[in-house]
Amino acid sequence: MGSNYDDHVVFTDYTLNQEELDHIENVLREYLVKSGIRSVLLIDMAGNIVAKCDDGTCEHDLYSLAALASANFAAVDTMAKIVGENEFSLLFHKGEKESIHFSRVNNEFLLISIVGKELSLGLLRLKIGEAVEKIKHLR
């Protein structure tokens, strides 16, 4: 990489270096996957996958999921603005075997978690809240 960019991720509005990416993956693993979340993605608002971690049982098409998740989030966000809300805080799609939870980390990032039915929504939200606290300063 060019001298100005030695250990940085560039081009995006945000910049993450190697250490920060390590930190993010660590948080995703320790707080989320070890708590029973099957697969978790940190994506940016354009649909890029910034970091991911899973328990090895998920075989989903993560790039398509990221593209759809960012678009879905943007659409819901725009709907919130239309009805005069700042944002709709909870986005949860419940399936029979797997469910998807979305949460905004900060202006740049979204956290997408795929969970089985073992995990209660309450515990899930608690764990995600803890993880978000640990990474929301990054941008």
Add this chain to the structure above:
Amino acid sequence: MAFVNMRTKEVQAKVVYYGPGRGGKTTNLEYIYKKFRDRIKSDMVSIKTHGDRTLFFDFLPFDIGKIMGYDVKIQLYTVPGQVKYDATRRLVLKGVDGMVFVADSQEEQRKKNILSLKNLQENLATYKKSIFKIPLVLQYNKRDLEAQGIPLLSLETMEKDLNSQLKVPFFPASAATGDNVVATMKKIISLTMTSLQSVLK
């Protein structure tokens, strides 16, 4: 807004196909998907109406292999061309790195092409991007219709209408037969990668 991950040595870049409704954006991606089936591991995602019009976007991730040691993934998107879908069209443009403008060569579509290009310029501006700076290729689509006696705009007219100020590469094409579809894609990927190169070396 390409994302370069130094850790996994991966680049993700976003290329969006834009243009008037029914111009052939989705057909471009469908052709690419068919043609490179063996290299594209995931399915093409299309959010569309029953009448096959794009409602939100089409999405096709395309692995172009290694460039300067990086695994490069180009994410191809189309926007919905219908005028009424401007809000969703704008959402798809978020973080775009390169663009193909698919114009409809039919004579009766002349005005729609011009309006759509203007709309692109305005929507890019909402992200503080200039249509004069972003990597851009024009495609004059549906040239095959000439053989059926359907009146088409001449290439000179289309160049004058759409490209007199932009002066970007253009391709007469047919998304239906596949003519110049891959050439268009290769050109925009190469322009997009060139704009990223200063950072990848």
